[in-house]
Amino acid sequence: MRTKGEITRAKILEAARELFNTKGFSATSINDLVVATGLQKGSFYFHFSGKDAIAREVLKEATGEFMEFLGKALGGDNPGASIDNFFRCALDKHLATGFVGGCIFGNTALEMSDSDPEFAGAIDSVFDEWISRVASAVAAAQKRGQIRTDINDEALAKHIIATIEGGIMMSRLKKDERPMRECLDTLRITLDLRV
């Protein structure tokens, strides 16, 4: 059973993640977190040294969950099916939230990349790991003749991730799944992806 302190800490992180993702990191104040959680201000400073520490912990948790998601999403009967499955899981993930919040890494990438180099570096590492995992799946699919081979695995992985991030952006603006779904369908064709 979790202790009262652990429950409070988890409550703070959950509220922070939602606010950071919908309002942005910089725009979220400790006061917003007080209102969202109903906790006393003292509770925040008991568990965290400040907003930055909360942000770092939110990012750490989100990174762990995302890597777990990637591991599952990139699982399939064969490499081509794994990539196709990853596309489907990525869309489902955002359909589940109605395109509210979007991708925490994409959001913070655009918000923090100029203002907070340490934070930007942490997000960049998530992108690097993401690219590396997708590139491995692409390389395996290329070996099996399930994806075009005239562009190298890493370039295709970056292209896939860029397109997904852009698709999420357009779908979030419209609160409509179609832009992201269309981007993924187009990718399947342009990658010459066979399952």
Next chain:
Amino acid sequence: MRTKGEITRAKILEAARELFNTKGFSATSINDLVVATGLQKGSFYFHFSGKDAIAREVLKEATGEFMEFLGKALGGDNPGASIDNFFRCALDKHLATGFVGGCIFGNTALEMSDSDPEFAGAIDSVFDEWISRVASAVAAAQKRGQIRTDINDEALAKHIIATIEGGIMMSRLKKDERPMRECLDTLRITLDLRV
């Protein structure tokens, strides 16, 4: 010659645009603008009713400039060359700023889409117009056999814009042109773009 008032107004808008683009809209306060411009607070309220009014005007100016940029960038000897030129101009635009600031529409799309529907709508209109202009160029290139024809013009246009936005995101994180450049090079191949 511009009046003193016009110069002050332009100074406010310029500082606001830079701060909005690097720190984010929500995180920028009137006080930040006071510091950045060296103007008295009263000057801001003489010219604008508040931060929202400044934000709307910044977006309006940026939209006008972007449409002018698109008009020029999408100009070429033939439709295929126009699309290739647009890719080159998009990269040059961000090379010129060293990937600081990025795309104001992409940034605000991710920052405001959940918190400010009116603003999100204005940004969505920019994306729609952007898609429509790129789709026209794609359709013309398809007619000339300069781009693949097995995917419709609008779907390809959305795919192109999504990939560019994602490429900017990755290049901003690294402050390195390569991710965006690679995404554009990959697009040229996957679109089967011939100049």
